[in-house]
Amino acid sequence: MKGLWLLVIILILSSPCGVEAGEAEERLSPGDAFYKEGRLEEAISEFKKAVELDPRLVESWKGLARAYKDEGLLDRAIATYEEASRHNPKDAELRILLGYAYLEEGDRREAIEQFKKALKLGPKNKRAEYHMALGDAYFQEGNYKEAIAGYKKALKMNPGLPEAHMRLGHTYFAMRDFEKALGELEKAVKLEPNKADWHVLLGSTYFAMGAFDKALGAYRYSLEVDPKQAQPHFLLGRAYYTQRRYDESVAEYKKALELDPDSPAIHLQLSEAYRSLGRFDEAQREYELYRKSLQREPSVRRE
Numbered sequence: 001m002k003g004l005w006l007l008v009i010i011l012i013l014s015s016p017c018g019v020e021a022g023e024a025e026e027r028l029s030p031g032d033a034f035y036k037e038g039r040l041e042e043a044i045s046e047f048k049k050a051v052e053l054d055p056r057l058v059e060s061w062k063g064l065a066r067a068y069k070d071e072g073l074l075d076r077a078i079a080t081y082e083e084a085s086r087h088n089p090k091d092a093e094l095r096i097l098l099g100y101a102y103l104e105e106g107d108r109r110e111a112i113e114q115f116k117k118a119l120k121l122g123p124k125n126k127r128a129e130y131h132m133a134l135g136d137a138y139f140q141e142g143n144y145k146e147a148i149a150g151y152k153k154a155l156k157m158n159p160g161l162p163e164a165h166m167r168l169g170h171t172y173f174a175m176r177d178f179e180k181a182l183g184e185l186e187k188a189v190k191l192e193p194n195k196a197d198w199h200v201l202l203g204s205t206y207f208a209m210g211a212f213d214k215a216l217g218a219y220r221y222s223l224e225v226d227p228k229q230a231q232p233h234f235l236l237g238r239a240y241y242t243q244r245r246y247d248e249s250v251a252e253y254k255k256a257l258e259l260d261p262d263s264p265a266i267h268l269q270l271s272e273a274y275r276s277l278g279r280f281d282e283a284q285r286e287y288e289l290y291r292k293s294l295q296r297e298p299s300v301r302r303e
Contacts, residue, residue: 004132006106009216019114023053025045025054025057025103027046027049027053027060028046028047028060028063029058030046031043031046031047031050031060031063031064031067032063033064034046035070036062036066040067040070040071040213041071042181043063044064044067044068044069044071045112047060047061047063047064047067048064050063050064051064051084054086055087056087058088058091058093058094061080061083061087061088061094062080062084062085062094062097063171064080065077065078065080065081065084065097065101067103067165068080069101070223073241074101074104074105075105075112075168077101077102078098078105080092080103081098082098083100083184085086085098089134090121090123091121092118092119092122092123092130093118093122093126094116094128094290095114095117095121095200096114096115096118096120096129098114098242099112099113099115099133099137100109100116100120100133100252101139102114102158103136103140103193107228108137108140108141111137111140112134112137112138112141115130115133115134115137116134118130118184119131119134123203126142126164127157128153128154128155128157128158128161128164129154129161131150131151131153131154132150132151132154132161132163132167133150133156134150134165135147135148135149135150135151135154135164135168135171136150136167136169136270139170144174146173147167147174148168148171151168151171152163152168153169155168161172162187162191162195163188163192165184165185165187165188165191166184166185166188166192166195166198166201168184168185169181169182169183169187169201169205170185170187170201172184173185173201173204173205173208176208178205178208178209179209181205182202182206182209182241184203185198185201185202185205188202189202193225194225196222196225196226196229196232197222198231198269199219199221199222199225199232200218200232200235201220201223202218203216203217203218203219203232203235203239204235206218207235207238207239207242212239212243215235216236216239216240217242219224219232219235219236219239220236221231228259229259230256230257230260230263230266231256232267233252233253233255233259234252234253234256234263234266234269236252237249237250237251237252237253237256237266237267237269237270237273240252241272241273241276244276246273246276246277247277249273250270250273250274250277253266253269253270253273254270257270262293262296263293264290264293267286267287267289267290267293268286268287268290270286271283271284271286271287271290274285274286
């Protein structure tokens with residue numbers, strides 16, 4: 001399917017149109033406006049016209065691929081980035097976008113190749129970000145050694161890059177090297193304190209190390225940043241349960257269910273908390289809800 005769309009794009013662009021490049025830029029603005037309004041079909045139409053008029057107008061290609069991606073047409077987005085790169089072979093940013101599209105598709109090898117090309121093409125002030133992208137691809141591949149190397153290269157070039165500290169910490173966490181994970185995650189949240197999910201990961205690192213009070217603090221801070229998350233409430237419930245603070249555990253699990261009422265894991269853990277309090281009828285009710293939620297969602301989500 002991807003190859004078919006690449007052929008279609010090439011055929012469109014091979015037809016002479018004889019229109020000035022300025023007219024292509026005029027199509028870019030309405031395309032962007034339609035995209036921001038969520039009118040994706042109209043955005044796609046405008047971006048297509050723009051790239052037909054001027055294949056070198058990189059922003060039109062990016063807009064077209066982004067709109068395809070948001071429409072759920074990942075194959076077309078990839079084909080668009082590939083054709084954009086053919087017309088703009090020295091544009092490193094296109095290679096990065098193409099690489100992340102391949103990552104989303106699950107083609108990690110091709111993503112790695114695109115990120116490597118970006119590193120060769122890109123300016124020095126972007127190489128830290130590109131090494132981080134390469135680290136992301138290796139992380140998804142499960143090659144943690146190369147992922148760490150990528151993130152460390154990014155930090156060598158830009159020690160103040162919070163995303164690189166976070167991703168390096170995440171990699172160490174996946175390797176169960178919690179001491180190193182903690183060091184990197186603490187640096188990340190110090191540099192960028194308003195990332196709710198980073199505090200969740202920091203809390204889970206504290207939890208894994210047995211520092212339950214610090215874990216509770218990190219989860220609470222995450223909720224201060226974004227109160228609409230179910231996961232920190234779930235993890236607070238787990239931490240309280242581990243400390244045998246069952247009433248507080250129940251309260252957090254119930255808050256989590258208000259935000260995510262169909263989560264099998266929350267129902268199951270709430271059932272266990274009720275059972276620990278001797279509230280067996282409520283425990284049984286939650287267990288039945290757990291079983292029903294499994295029927296609605298065959299594969300249990302990872303909380």
